[in-house]
Amino acid sequence: xxxxxxxxxxxxxxxxxxxxxxxTYDTSESDYYLFWYKQPPSxxxxxxxxxxxxxxxxxxxxxxSVNFQKAAKSFSLKISDSQLGDAAMYFCAYRSQETSGSRxxxxxxxxLTVNP
Amino acid sequence: xxxxxxxxxxxxxxxxxxxxxxxxxxxxxNAMYWYKQSAKKPLELMFVYNFKExxxxxxxxxxxxxxxxxxxxxxxxxxTLQPEDSALYLCAxxxxxxxxxxxxxxxxxxx
Numbered sequence: 572x573x574x575x576x577x578x579x580x581x582x583x584x585x586x587x588x589x590x591x592x593x594x595t596y597d598t599s600e601s602d603y604y605l606f607w608y609k610q611p612p613s614x615x616x617x618x619x620x621x622x623x624x625x626x627x628x629x630x631x632x633x634x635x636s637v638n639f640q641k642a643a644k645s646f647s648l649k650i651s652d653s654q655l656g657d658a659a660m661y662f663c664a665y666r667s668q669e670t671s672g673s674r675x676x677x678x679x680x681x682x683l684t685v686n687p
Numbered sequence: 688x689x690x691x692x693x694x695x696x697x698x699x700x701x702x703x704x705x706x707x708x709x710x711x712x713x714x715x716x717n718a719m720y721w722y723k724q725s726a727k728k729p730l731e732l733m734f735v736y737n738f739k740e741x742x743x744x745x746x747x748x749x750x751x752x753x754x755x756x757x758x759x760x761x762x763x764x765x766x767t768l769q770p771e772d773s774a775l776y777l778c779a780x781x782x783x784x785x786x787x788x789x790x791x792x793x794x795x796x797x798x
Contacts (some may be wrong), residue, residue, distance in 0.1 A: 606786060614794075615789065615790075615791045628730075631708070662730070675720075675732070677730040679727075679729045
């Protein structure tokens with residue numbers, strides 16, 4: 572079974588600074604997807620970024636980028652130029668490459684605080 | 688808005704009550720999920736439905752009863768719950784190889 576671990580229960584960053592959230596996972600599969608979801612106080616889980624394991628290039632979405640290290644099974648999220656609206660709980664998630672029906676396995680989450 | 692709508696947003700129920708949670712999506716997705724989110728714990732997958740058929744039950748107690756009448760609607764029927772069942776219940780849907788889209792959740796309190 573796959574597991575996802577986020578070792579940082581809480582992180583804080585100054586507005587406009589950069590912060591990196593850590594995630595490691597364990598799997599025996601070679602093809603899979605990794606995701607970072609954001610859950611603000613509104614509780615809506617919002618996809619931040621996704622990475623296909625077969626792609627060597629790290630995914631980037633505006634101020635959000637990942638450092639995907641497949642051999643090390645590491646998938647960290649970097650938030651540049653942090654904004655107050657980035658404050659939320661961030662979850663790392665894993666999914667097999669199966670099509671419809673495959674489960675998402677989540678980490679425990681990292682609560683990010685952005686200080687003005 | 689993600690296209691996945693959950694009702695009600697908040698629910699308080701007694702341990703002898705029967706209530707239902709509803710999830711609706713019109714994204715054309717074929718898979719729908721129920722997750723439980725408790726404080727300080729990872730999201731726990733409860734049920735998976737694929738093309739209206741239940742494909743996964745993650746050892747969920749029978750006091751939780753899912754129903755998927757069609758690919759757009761998913762229900763979670765609740766009866767004789769316990770206080771430890773109080774949590775945020777999240778519904779999600781997914782189509783093909785896309786990411787899962789989540790609803791805003793139902794905050795359930797069992798008293």
